[in-house]
Amino acid sequence: MNISLPIIDGPVATAQDEVARISRGLSEAFLFDSDAGKYAFVVQGSQLFRTDEKTYAMLSDCKDDEQAMRAALKSLGCRLKPVADKPVPNPVSAISLAVSQKCNLACSYCYAEQGGFGQPQRSMSEEVAIGAIERLIRDVGTGNRVNIAFMGGEPLMNRRVLKSATQHAVKFATDHHVDVGFSITTNGTLLTPEDGDFFEEHGFAVTLSVDGLPSEHDHARPDKQGNGTFNRLMDRVRPLLRQQRRMQVSVRSTVTPSSGSLVEFLQNMIDRGFHSVGVSPLLSSPTGNGEMNNRSLKRMLRQMIECGDEFQRAVAARRRYPFLNIVNAMQEIHRGSQRALPCGAGDSYVGVGAEGDYYACHRFVNDDERWMGDLQSGVSETARTQWTSNRHVHMQEPCRSCWARYLCGGGCHHEVIHRGRSACEFIRGWLAYCLDAYAKLSAHSPWYFGVAD
Amino acid sequence: MPSLQPTNLTAQSLYRGRGNPPSAHPITSISNCFPGLEFDFRVIWKNVFVGIEVHEAFNYVIDVNDPAIAAQGVEPAMRILDVDGDAMQVDVVGPDPAGNQRVLGDNNLEWTNALARIVQQHSGNTVRCRFVTEGAAPISADLTIRDFFKDGQLDPAVIPAGTLTQGLCSPWQADYRECGCYYWAASRPDFVNAEPDGGGTKGHNWMLKDRTDANKALTDNQVTWDRIGAADQISYEDLYQAWEEHLKFIIGGNDQS
Numbered sequence: 001m002n003i004s005l006p007i008i009d010g011p012v013a014t015a016q017d018e019v020a021r022i023s024r025g026l027s028e029a030f031l032f033d034s035d036a037g038k039y040a041f042v043v044q045g046s047q048l049f050r051t052d053e054k055t056y057a058m059l060s061d062c063k064d065d066e067q068a069m070r071a072a073l074k075s076l077g078c079r080l081k082p083v084a085d086k087p088v089p090n091p092v093s094a095i096s097l098a099v100s101q102k103c104n105l106a107c108s109y110c111y112a113e114q115g116g117f118g119q120p121q122r123s124m125s126e127e128v129a130i131g132a133i134e135r136l137i138r139d140v141g142t143g144n145r146v147n148i149a150f151m152g153g154e155p156l157m158n159r160r161v162l163k164s165a166t167q168h169a170v171k172f173a174t175d176h177h178v179d180v181g182f183s184i185t186t187n188g189t190l191l192t193p194e195d196g197d198f199f200e201e202h203g204f205a206v207t208l209s210v211d212g213l214p215s216e217h218d219h220a221r222p223d224k225q226g227n228g229t230f231n232r233l234m235d236r237v238r239p240l241l242r243q244q245r246r247m248q249v250s251v252r253s254t255v256t257p258s259s260g261s262l263v264e265f266l267q268n269m270i271d272r273g274f275h276s277v278g279v280s281p282l283l284s285s286p287t288g289n290g291e292m293n294n295r296s297l298k299r300m301l302r303q304m305i306e307c308g309d310e311f312q313r314a315v316a317a318r319r320r321y322p323f324l325n326i327v328n329a330m331q332e333i334h335r336g337s338q339r340a341l342p343c344g345a346g347d348s349y350v351g352v353g354a355e356g357d358y359y360a361c362h363r364f365v366n367d368d369e370r371w372m373g374d375l376q377s378g379v380s381e382t383a384r385t386q387w388t389s390n391r392h393v394h395m396q397e398p399c400r401s402c403w404a405r406y407l408c409g410g411g412c413h414h415e416v417i418h419r420g421r422s423a424c425e426f427i428r429g430w431l432a433y434c435l436d437a438y439a440k441l442s443a444h445s446p447w448y449f450g451v452a453d
Numbered sequence: 454m455p456s457l458q459p460t461n462l463t464a465q466s467l468y469r470g471r472g473n474p475p476s477a478h479p480i481t482s483i484s485n486c487f488p489g490l491e492f493d494f495r496v497i498w499k500n501v502f503v504g505i506e507v508h509e510a511f512n513y514v515i516d517v518n519d520p521a522i523a524a525q526g527v528e529p530a531m532r533i534l535d536v537d538g539d540a541m542q543v544d545v546v547g548p549d550p551a552g553n554q555r556v557l558g559d560n561n562l563e564w565t566n567a568l569a570r571i572v573q574q575h576s577g578n579t580v581r582c583r584f585v586t587e588g589a590a591p592i593s594a595d596l597t598i599r600d601f602f603k604d605g606q607l608d609p610a611v612i613p614a615g616t617l618t619q620g621l622c623s624p625w626q627a628d629y630r631e632c633g634c635y636y637w638a639a640s641r642p643d644f645v646n647a648e649p650d651g652g653g654t655k656g657h658n659w660m661l662k663d664r665t666d667a668n669k670a671l672t673d674n675q676v677t678w679d680r681i682g683a684a685d686q687i688s689y690e691d692l693y694q695a696w697e698e699h700l701k702f703i704i705g706g707n708d709q710s
Contacts, residue, residue: 046463048459049457050458076457081467336466438460
């Protein structure tokens with residue numbers, strides 16, 4: 001398939017181009033011609049159909065007319081499944097605890113501005129952490145599951161509270177018949193073998209921030225003295241990589257215009273024994289440092305497709321290639337996920353700041369406009385309802401008429417609020433690639449989706 | 454002829470194949486699983502215990518195929534009281550005519566709910582069950598739960614294709630026996646030809662074959678659900694063959710001959 005190439009090499013789309021393109025009936029179905037056949041992705045219900053030549057031609061004729069497209073799809077037996085304008089409220093089942101609003105590194109693009117979120121550095125008290133955990137578990141109710149994420153800053157700078165809060169959560173959840181899962185996002189430079197024991201005991205999902213191979217990482221993520229941190233964190237994480245059974249140790253990498261080869265980076269991390277690797281472009285930083293522009297996004301898309309191709313080769317050979325972006329995309333497309341929101345932020349998930357205030361997510365800590373209550377009165381239902389209603393993809397432009405709206409959900413709230421939708425072409429290009437990959441995998445390797453060959 | 458071939462799960466679940474009626478999807482169907490107008494899950498439950506056949510209605514044992522189970526005292530016509538400690542029937546409590554709360558009788562639970570934990574936790578394993586015959590003390594027996602799910606779907610090796618729909622040739626006729634007046638889309642009497650009789654009322658259960666005056670009885674003796682399947686009642690076959698002849702038209706609560 002050639003979908004990615006015009007996007008990568010063609011001229012940068014202007015806002016007018018965008019409006020012209022989306023008004024061509026593409027808001028109901030996205031048609032693509034793959035090596036595995038001709039396909040129609042029906043937006044309402046995120047349904048993927050293989051078509052014959054005649055049907056493809058018939059649907060192509062409707063591209064300029066949404067009404068005609070809907071009628072054609074219905075006449076073919078396709079049932080459109082609209083997303084309600086009003087989001088269905090979900091109970092809060094996940095929190096992040098900014099246990100340490102300080103950090104030992106000095107990454108120039110950090111959304112948390114070295115941990116303090118633009119304010120003096122501080123640590124969360126045990127009382128606040130436990131209060132937030134108890135409220136979460138009590139409110140979610142018997143028989144349900146909660147997730148507790150330790151974030152920062154660098155959460156291991158407040159190891160004592162991290163550990164006592166975890167132990168308390170286990171006991172409190174058991175008493176209330178609630179399942180609990182834990183995760184931590186760390187820069188890895190403070191990890192100890194004892195931390196590994198603790199994370200293994202409690203089945204933590206451990207995510208390390210690694211921004212490229214040694215020289216790139218050292219440039220992007222120096223310590224306060226300006227020294228590189230790659231070797232330090234790899235030395236520290238090595239015992240955990242050997243130890244992971246219940247815990248999973250993964251990598252999340254922020255891509256900036258100066259990042260190097262993704263395919264090499266991925267292989268390097270996989271060879272070191274990381275459970276999985278995900279990448280994400282830097283779209284918004286407080287200083288503007290390292291933000292991706294159109295050119296660098298096109299380059300990144302080309303590199304992600306290179307990794308995606310490697311993933312497809314690996315699946316064909318029944319070999320594991322844990323490139324999270326495509327692994328997750330395959331599952332979402334297979335299930336036909338339909339998102340009214342891009343993530344759980346402000347809905348089923350809220351961030352807790354060091355002082356015990358709730359925010360829409362971990363990135364909005366100390367952001368008064370995204371404040372959602374405090375420990376004393378709990379998460380404000382009014383704030384949550386208002387947030388999810390306003391952030392609904394039907395309320396967003398140009399999302400409302402984009403074919404990818406229910407796969408994307410409108411993009412990361414934090415990035416969109418601070419920078420606008422600067423990566424739509426990148427996201428659509430990646431999703432188009434993933435749809436094509438799904439079409440091929442489901443035809444040639446159905447076993448990957450649990451279907452007999 | 455143009456066509457679509459559903460590829461991912463939402464496409465598979467929402468697409469209506471050429472020739473299929475609108476009710477082919479759970480989302481557009483009546484979705485009544487007792488017995489179900491689109492599929493009849495009771496046929497799965499029939500064999501949920503290895504070695505015996507059971508019917509979901511009234512927790513009823515139809516047949517015992519395994520001598521080892523018969524040796525434990527399980528016999529046809531027994532009712533299942535509980536499985537691995539989970540009750541399969543409950544007391545129904547409500548107000549009597551004087552307004553006092555009391556036990557009005559017992560009712561069997563729907564197995565999709567009542568057996569959910571058992572199937573999830575014990576498929577393929579043996580569990581202790583209790584059975585009862587009216588008027589006798591309950592007996593205990595160890596039975597194996599048939600493992601009929603595989604990867605979250607019915608295992609075709611255990612439940613062959615067509616099983617779920619094999620009993621659906623005439624679902625609405627069957628429903629004359631399956632449903633009471635409280636669970637019927639249109640007017641459907643339980644008790645007909647009623648007339649005052651002393652302090653009570655006598656009449657006929659609508660399912661009675663013999664609805665002559667001599668066969669009238671008090672409500673409690675005839676409408677009780679336990680009598681379903683009795684020889685003096687209209688059978689499924691009767692309904693399939695000649696429902697209108699047996700049921701007759703009921704006008705003003707009385708048979709019109």
